[in-house]
Structures are given as structure tokens and as C-alpha cells.
Amino acid sequence: MSSVVFLHIVAALIWFGCVLTEMVFERVGDGSETIRQFISEAHWRIDLYVEIPAFVVVLFSGGHLAGVLSWTPAVVVMIVAGLIAVGVNVYCVVLVRRRLAAAQANDSSLWFEIDHSQHRWGAVVLVAQLVALAAAATMFGAG
Numbered sequence: 001m002s003s004v005v006f007l008h009i010v011a012a013l014i015w016f017g018c019v020l021t022e023m024v025f026e027r028v029g030d031g032s033e034t035i036r037q038f039i040s041e042a043h044w045r046i047d048l049y050v051e052i053p054a055f056v057v058v059l060f061s062g063g064h065l066a067g068v069l070s071w072t073p074a075v076v077v078m079i080v081a082g083l084i085a086v087g088v089n090v091y092c093v094v095l096v097r098r099r100l101a102a103a104q105a106n107d108s109s110l111w112f113e114i115d116h117s118q119h120r121w122g123a124v125v126l127v128a129q130l131v132a133l134a135a136a137a138t139m140f141g142a143g
Contacts, residue, residue, distance in 0.1 A: 011057035018051040040103035043096050059086050078135035085128035092121050
């Protein structure tokens with residue numbers, strides 16, 4: 001079980017790092033077409049090659065761990081928060097892809113509309129991740 005716990009923690013931290021990194025670079029620039037194109041493409045590539053694989057590993061390793069761990073209140077909070085984070089992140093991936101399409105079509109109005117929605121839902125992912133992390137910390141005596 002320890003290797004699954006290790007894999008789960010590493011994947012969760014990679015995923016958390018992706019969300020934080022995206023939050024930083026999403027706020028860079030002047031909103032010009034060039035910046036919108038760059039942000040849209042960079043975010044999509046991070047999602048595709050790092051973030052999606054990380055949260056899929058978190059989902060499956062977490063599913064395995066849920067079957068072998070005792071269901072304490074901290075575990076239940078971690079599971080619920082983790083499932084919310086994964087579910088909302090899947091929706092965010094759809095938004096990121098739609099925003100990229102809007103950038104490629106030079107539809108700035110649609111881009112800004114999707115961008116605003118993606119940031120709100122991305123904040124939900126971050127909060128859910130932090131709740132899961134706090135619950136995990138209590139399990140390991142750090143809380």
C-alpha cells in the first residue's frame with residue numbers, strides 16, 4: 001500500500017502545482033490577441049500533458065486507497081473534496097479547450113466570457129484541493 005500512497009501524494013502535488021502555475025500565468029499580460037493565444041495554448045498543453053494525467057492518477061490511486069483505508073471523517077472529507085476537485089477540473093479542461101478554440105477563431109468576446117468562467121471554476125478546484133490537503137494533513141498528524 002505504501003507505493004500507492006506515495007504515487008497518490010506525488011500525483012496530487014503535481015496536480016496542485018499545475019493549478020497554482022496556471023493561476024500565475026493566467027494573470028500575465030495585457031489581454032492582447034497574442035497574449036490570449038499564448039495563454040490558451042500553454043494552458044491547454046499543461047492540461048493535456050501534465051494536469052490530466054496527474055488527476056487521473058489521483059482519481060485511480062485514491063479509488064484504490066478508499067477501498068483499503070478505514071473511513072474516518074478525515075478520509076471522507078478527503079474523498080469528497082478530491083472528487084469535487086476532479087469533477088470540476090474535468091469541466092475546466094472543457095472550458096480551456098473551448099477558450100483555445102475561441103482564441104484560434106480570434107473571437108475575443110467569447111474568449112473573455114469563457115476565460116471568466118474558467119477562472120471561477122478553477123478557484124473551486126483549488127479550494128477543493130486545499131480541503132483535501134488539510135484533511136490529509138490531519139491523517140498524518142500535521143493538523
